[in-house]
Amino acid sequence: MAVPYDPGLVDAFLALHFAYRPVDATFMGDRRHDHRLPPAKAETEAEELAELAALKARLEETEEPEDLGQRLDRRLMLSEIVIRERAADTWSRFDNPAWFSGEAAFSIVSLLLPQSAPVREDALLARLGKIQGFLSDSAERLKDKSVPSAWSARALRECRAMAGFLREDITLHEAFAKSWSEPAARAADAFDAFAQTLGRHADRPARCGEAYMAELMQTLHGLDLSPRQAVALAEDAFLRLGRELEEMAAAIDPSKTAEQLIGELLQNRPASAEDAFESYRAWDIKAREMGRTLVTPAEDYGLDYRLQAPCFRRLAGSLYFLFYRSPPGLNPGTGSVYWVTPPGDDAEAYLAANAKAVVKTVHSVHHGSIGHHTQNARARMAASRLARIAGTDCALGLAFLGSGTLIEGWACYCVDLLAEADGFYTPQELLLLKQSERRNAASVMVDIKLHLGDWTIDEAAAFYRDRAGFAPARVQNEVVRNSMLPGSRLMYWLGVEGIKALRARWPGETKDFHDTLLSYGHLPLAWIGEEMQRAGLLRT
Template sequence: MTDTLDAYLAHRFDWRPVDATFMGAEGHDDRLPRTGPGAAEAELAEIEALLARVEGDSAMMASDRQMLLAELRVEQSALKTRPRHGNPAWHTGEAGFGVISLLLPQSKPWKGAAIAARLAAIPAFLKDGRAAIGTAPTPEGWVRRAQAECAALATFLRADIQLHEAWDAVWSAPAEAAARAFEDYAASLDGLPYADPSCGTAHLELVMREQHRLEFGPAEAAARARDAFDRMGAELEEMARAIDPSTPWQEQIAALSATHAADEAGVMAEVTALDAQGLEAAQGLVTPATGYALDYRFFPDWARTVSKTLYFLFYRSPPAMNPGQGSTYWVSRPGDDMAAYLAANSTAMLKTVHAVHHGSVGHHTQNARARQAPSRLGRLAGTDCVMGLAFLGSGTLIEGWACYVEDLLMEAPGFYSPAECLLLKSFERRNAASVLVDVNIHTGAWSLEEAARFYAEEAGFAPARVAGEVTRNAMFPGSRLMYWIGVEGIRDLRRRWTGTTQGFHDTLLSLGHVPLTTVAEHMGRQGMLAA
């Protein structure tokens, strides 16, 4: 008899085969997801049966059982209230990454027949997706994101894909048909009535309680974040005065962009050197992953268009079911404005965001540790899929760790300059700001316009970034609050830890991609935490 977790994965991969590709599961690479009218109802019936099975399976590992129940309960709620089949950007993302996922280095050896099959499947998939949406009111940001992705994917399929080393001329006809299908799909979305994207307080509470396993709800999360946001504003001013009393913190952070490599090659040399420095600085704080390679490469020419528009990450978690010997880390290339490129890739940004948060001891070390996790879901849940983590509940640990570890290296003497510490404090404040937007949009306290104004006028987000951030918040309730709340949770556990610093961080990462609360319970059972 198929065990319960295998039954769940069979269900997941049947409905979302692109997830299977990202996880490294075999046998699904030639298909796109099931959608169309009635799809949400059919999936809901399967979920209800799976829920009953998971609830009755006392033999499952407790952490796997809890994560499955949470995932199924939240998906059940979403399918009843705002199914992904009604989101036009879900369709464009799945169709696009159905092909792109098979062109990433982690998918070698190239599967030409599967790529051709997914290309051929795109027109019918988009037609079914459009039928699923019908004339239902749809949030404007979702429509605009889908149309932008359609334009990028049409360019990709007509030109850029031919730059990939796996390119096969037999793909030409299905690629052109898929490009036309994306254009037709984008045009068909014009005129849709717009809807409020709020998921509602009840669903957000469910996400926080079940997936993130938090003991408090949206109102308390917003209150905590507001206090922290205000407090960190004062801290930024104090830190800036200690560095240079005559220069505001915003200007001191902006000045960091003037320190950078001399050219494109220098950017690559600097980020690889900073990664090595991060590994060295972490000695005695956490055990870095050095046995699993991290290969820094420039973004490939074939991804030049889609990488600017789609959820095309610098770094993706390795496919847990087929991880190979290492991961690829994409480094951006310059456009027409070399000065802007070098400023955006300043030493401070390469160090904090790329070498530490994502590389070296950040996500890379975390993902390498997850490969040895005792829980099967602990090895899979943090997979970067089309629009985010495979299991949102793993995010308090995954994103909490990557943000926390940025600050952790302040404990390594000389690794950061005072101005770089100021930059990190601004990152933390922005994460608190995102909690406020996440909660206030989905409880109906703020309109999208109010959220955008807060990001731009109070939180200091770059104008070009605001619309995308608000759309991301609106599409994925509970996804942005996990960064700051995860950091706060890790700090609380560390205050209660009774062992060594390195022991704490190694234990924190030992269970893989699980909710932070699961780690806390493990530490408590092992007698590692003070009361």
């Protein structure tokens, strides 16, 4: 017989999550775990699985709650537990050297970011002191494993970068103290020692298989699609969007291709590095002003554009170091920081990287203003406790992957949404948006076909480069992330398509739809649609 749902099960779930993923706790704002690293002993996975099974049994014997937030919390916990159990057999994090290097690196970096200020020296020293033991356990776990060579290469790059950071650039941190030097040097030695163990493993394909991908799509993302069906949709869209690109280009200038017109657009660059920096905030303000008839922008939670701190400038290129990170939902403070990359030795390359259209669409809209920034601010007020933090950016990606169809779906969708604000985009900028949409459809194909075994990493990279038009410098990082995180790249395009479908069923004002959508927080978009339907908010 079912028993009433206990809201305290969320606390039990988070306690279990943080016990095995303390770096996530730091990113989410629970500082009680700042001194810890993840356990990585031989028995760790079995212990975690036993605790997950016990918690799942408690959840399954409860009634589905009538309360919206509690209902969603229960569903999210069950879906996460199911996938974690399945991953232990199919896609264990303990089989990936880049998981170990990333957790070790961000155990330190997370404590030095503005969201963790002031730096807790006791926690920092504790983690520095534990790096050697953690990476030693990691090497032992991996000793007899076969590992995709691309994963080992990524872990090697991260280890070398962190060793250099700990020996040199950490001294540039504004809170640096001499007491950090010796522990940081020992931790650097540990990264070097772990790096020496990499590359010795037998290579293997980087694919999770169709059954696991199907479970990710259905259980985590709530998608009523098989992997093959999703690929077919993306392939059709990729071809259609290619035709639309050329039709749009012909309407602008029949003598030029879409690629040529976009190339010309990207020549519109700031006059100086100072102008580039100022453009981030200027376009953020403009997007809020022109977008407020379409969605209520976050005005009560700040976004501070800053030049990236000197201590992180060399490190950022080698780690999952984001321009903008979701704020720590359990301790959000009054705002977030957006890192603007400072100029380097090549002034021309810097200005090219900060072309007007790139800053406008990628930085100030997708990540800032009405994009991730507004979406994260609204999530902090969601009815579901877990939906306030599920989309936290952690060492390797989102804390709970299922939240991504809303999170990345919204950020891509809202860039296109501003086309409805008359005059925000030029015709050539709309062409750039169409190109981005096509690339997101291409990423669905790579995400799935890579993990079904249809494509190798090299074949996926060739598709990105030769057919999807990704910048060559971006391709390798993109395809390696695809290989490590199945189901993480399909959520962009499928998320946008899902939002469009829900909007078509909304009977009221556009702004009300977007505000309502974001009010649910970090959740699978399909679940939000079901809750909207349950509340009578959508046409059938």
